[in-house]
Amino acid sequence: MSTHNLLWTSGWDSTFRLLQIILIEKENVQPIYIIDKTRRSLKVELEGIKKIQEKIKELHPEAYERILPVWYVEEDLTLNKEIVESSNYINSFVKLGSQYSWLAQFCHNHNLNNVEISNDKNLRDDSLTNFLMTNYIKADTNTKDQDKYNKVGTIFKYFSFPVSTLSKRDMLVIAKKNKWENIMYLTWFCHKPRKNKACGKCTPCINVIKKRMGFRIPPINRMKGYIKIFFSREFKPAS
Numbered sequence: 001m002s003t004h005n006l007l008w009t010s011g012w013d014s015t016f017r018l019l020q021i022i023l024i025e026k027e028n029v030q031p032i033y034i035i036d037k038t039r040r041s042l043k044v045e046l047e048g049i050k051k052i053q054e055k056i057k058e059l060h061p062e063a064y065e066r067i068l069p070v071w072y073v074e075e076d077l078t079l080n081k082e083i084v085e086s087s088n089y090i091n092s093f094v095k096l097g098s099q100y101s102w103l104a105q106f107c108h109n110h111n112l113n114n115v116e117i118s119n120d121k122n123l124r125d126d127s128l129t130n131f132l133m134t135n136y137i138k139a140d141t142n143t144k145d146q147d148k149y150n151k152v153g154t155i156f157k158y159f160s161f162p163v164s165t166l167s168k169r170d171m172l173v174i175a176k177k178n179k180w181e182n183i184m185y186l187t188w189f190c191h192k193p194r195k196n197k198a199c200g201k202c203t204p205c206i207n208v209i210k211k212r213m214g215f216r217i218p219p220i221n222r223m224k225g226y227i228k229i230f231f232s233r234e235f236k237p238a239s
Contacts, residue, residue: 003028003068006116007103010048012187012213013118016171017163019180022056022063029067032115034099034106035074041191048188055183077105086154094131100155107158117159120211121167129164137161168211185216200225 004021008014008031021029033049036042049070057064079087083101090096107115122129135145136152163171175184190198190205198205200221208216209225217225 001027003030004116005030005032005112005114007032007034007118008049008070009033010045010052010186010188011118012168012171012184012189013120013163015052015184015187016166016175016180017116017118018067019056019175019178019183020162022066023060023178023180026063027066031067031070033070033072034103035072039191041188041193044190044193044196045188048186051186052183055186059182073106075106077102077109079105080108082154083108086151089151090131090155094126094128096128096155104155104158113158114160115158116162118163119161120163121165121170132156132161133164137164168208168213172213189216194221197221201228 004027006014006018006021006029008018018029018031021027031049033045039045053064053067056067079101083104086104087096087098087101103115103117107113119129119132124130132152135148136156139149166174172184175181189208191202192199198208198217198221200209200217201224205217205221205225206229208214209222209229214222214225
């Protein structure tokens with residue numbers, strides 16, 4: 001039985017993938033969580049991981065045994081020259097979150113490959129997932145820009161993207177079909193929680209609203225998100 005290395009934050013996409021692995025594919029999973037003490041959502045994410053594990057154990061005790069102990073990573077990382085250059089290059093085309101560089105460096109340091117990273121489907125021209133699908137993941141071998149492919153690959157060669165063809169709504173449909181809702185609704189996404197509630201205004205909350213998943217945010221905070229979107233004049237429903 002193979003073991004999947006999965007970056008798991010207790011978020012929607014990575015939790016969906018974890019459930020796919022243990023319940024549908026019936027294989028083992030090694031969850032990996034990178035600890036960032038400056039992250040305001042650290043506490044609720046760690047609590048989310050425990051709650052999700054407890055719910056899986058309650059509902060699917062046999063599948064729960066396929067989850068290896070979470071690898072909590074807390075180490076100082078220094079980015080090498082190649083990863084820094086790759087990050088700068090990608091940022092000249094599309095916004096690249098700094099976490100991808102750190103994750104790549106972590107994988108490099110530990111000689112890890114095919115680490116599963118759960119980026120959902122996003123067809124917007126300015127989205128990282130769309131950029132990766134076009135220039136790396138699904139790049140046409142006959143027409144691709146080899147230099148661009150190699151530079152992007154400096155960071156992303158360590159990862160696989162098992163849910164990049166699924167939107168969050170697609171995952172919701174599959175979750176309901178498989179009766180996973182009680183687990184999926186324990187997932188977390190907000191970067192600036194207030195009293196353990198999603199703030200509605202941080203980037204992940206705004207993305208959740210744009211992806212028609214706003215029901216996961218308390219109504220008052222959700223309204224704050226809609227107001228922020230309206231005044232930003234950027235309201236384009238994410239694909």
